[in-house]
Amino acid sequence: MTEVGSFSTNEPRSAEFYHNYLFIADTNSLLVFNTSNPESPRLVTTYREFSEPGRVYGLSISEDLLYIASGPGWIYVLNISNPEKPEKLYQLNYLSNANDVSFNGRYMYVADTNTGLLIFDMTIRRQPELTGMFYVLKSNISGSLQGWGGESVAVSGGYAFLRGSQRKGFYIIDVSDPANPKEVFHSIGKEIYDIAVSGNNVYLARADGTAQFDVLDISNPYNPEITGSFFIFETARRSAIAVHPSGDYIYAASGNTWHIFKIKDTTPPRVIIERPDEGEIFTNQVINVSGDAFDRSGIREVLVNGKFAGTESWNQIIELVNGTNQINITVYDNNGNSISEIIEVVYRPPITTPAKPAEIIPAETGLKQNGYALNLVFYGFLAIIAIIGIWIYMKKRRGKSIIS
Numbered sequence: 001m002t003e004v005g006s007f008s009t010n011e012p013r014s015a016e017f018y019h020n021y022l023f024i025a026d027t028n029s030l031l032v033f034n035t036s037n038p039e040s041p042r043l044v045t046t047y048r049e050f051s052e053p054g055r056v057y058g059l060s061i062s063e064d065l066l067y068i069a070s071g072p073g074w075i076y077v078l079n080i081s082n083p084e085k086p087e088k089l090y091q092l093n094y095l096s097n098a099n100d101v102s103f104n105g106r107y108m109y110v111a112d113t114n115t116g117l118l119i120f121d122m123t124i125r126r127q128p129e130l131t132g133m134f135y136v137l138k139s140n141i142s143g144s145l146q147g148w149g150g151e152s153v154a155v156s157g158g159y160a161f162l163r164g165s166q167r168k169g170f171y172i173i174d175v176s177d178p179a180n181p182k183e184v185f186h187s188i189g190k191e192i193y194d195i196a197v198s199g200n201n202v203y204l205a206r207a208d209g210t211a212q213f214d215v216l217d218i219s220n221p222y223n224p225e226i227t228g229s230f231f232i233f234e235t236a237r238r239s240a241i242a243v244h245p246s247g248d249y250i251y252a253a254s255g256n257t258w259h260i261f262k263i264k265d266t267t268p269p270r271v272i273i274e275r276p277d278e279g280e281i282f283t284n285q286v287i288n289v290s291g292d293a294f295d296r297s298g299i300r301e302v303l304v305n306g307k308f309a310g311t312e313s314w315n316q317i318i319e320l321v322n323g324t325n326q327i328n329i330t331v332y333d334n335n336g337n338s339i340s341e342i343i344e345v346v347y348r349p350p351i352t353t354p355a356k357p358a359e360i361i362p363a364e365t366g367l368k369q370n371g372y373a374l375n376l377v378f379y380g381f382l383a384i385i386a387i388i389g390i391w392i393y394m395k396k397r398r399g400k401s402i403i404s
Helices: 364-404
Strands: 002-008 014-018 021-026 028-035 042-047 058-062 067-068 075-079 088-091 098-104 107-112 116-121 130-135 148-157 159-164 169-174 182-187 190-198 201-204 208-217 224-237 241-245 249-254 257-262 269-274 286-293 299-304 308-309 314-318 325-332 336-345
Touching: 014 314, 021 067, 021 159, 021 190, 021 208, 067 098, 075 314, 088 257, 116 148, 130 257, 159 190, 190 241, 201 241, 201 249, 201 286, 208 241, 208 249, 208 364, 224 249, 224 257, 257 336, 286 299
Parallel strands: 014 241, 058 098, 098 148
Antiparallel strands: 002 257, 014 021, 021 028, 028 042, 058 067, 067 075, 075 088, 098 107, 107 116, 107 148, 116 130, 148 159, 159 169, 169 182, 190 201, 201 208, 208 224, 241 249, 249 257, 269 286, 286 314, 299 308, 299 325, 308 314, 325 336
């Protein structure tokens, strides 16, 4: 990662992105930054129109609604359809303190001071219905308030990621059944102040001295692995973290300073070859090669046998040679990563049947046929002479019979 920028706020505790805007819970204020240029965010709104006690601790966004955990004020709900002009809609109240909040589907998850984690069904948005609870250790059960508090929470898929107060550690909780949340992982270590999720990575913002940020691979939630860490060498009592929607930037707060880091993209793009199929046999010499390509950074170009074929949707016409042909498809993304795929097809020219030559009658055969014809004429002539002779003979006899 490379640090590409920084800016300061008062006392950041949490942050969430909404399109190209960054919302920061700054303890007593809601700050809104325009991040169209991710390396140079611009403050566009400072919002303080909250009823007492007016705390701004944790944030979560669902559609165009911003939910703010406000300690004893519990939850504020703002309309952020116009991010530069947030509008307070209403306030949700409950018997305890809300330190952080996270939305997932129709459920709201609250890191609660006296229990740990509260889960609410938000089918009716203004009337949350308590569905489930997860206790951070039950050793201090007292009346209806049970367990140590939850300080930070994030939810993704069927899992909640919770930091317990009083150094009670980090929990991964299976919430696929919101009425019966179950712990699947727990660890104790340096205090966690904020949690962000991006894909299979969970980012943990730690502090109490030097700000430390861990990247946790949660492909297996029962056995997560730390795949990376980075430090900001400043004295910090708190820290916070947010991942830019592009996935290319991390915003990490150490104390009152936000540091912007650009993440080096080493992930190659994806390519789908729609046609032809591997090993396909053609009798046409000219074929069309086509498909699609994908990458978070966008596709710069697709080459088919070295020729430009397009970007996200691509195609190229090529001419085959007799036999087996290799087709090389290479895709480049906008961050310089590439991937190549090679497929083989076969060209077999169609078999043509030669035309039947004209029949030539040999000279000898012709002579034989001519001889037959002459013989036929000769014998026909003899038959005529014989018939004439018989006729004359018969005529003479008839004459003699008359004279006698």
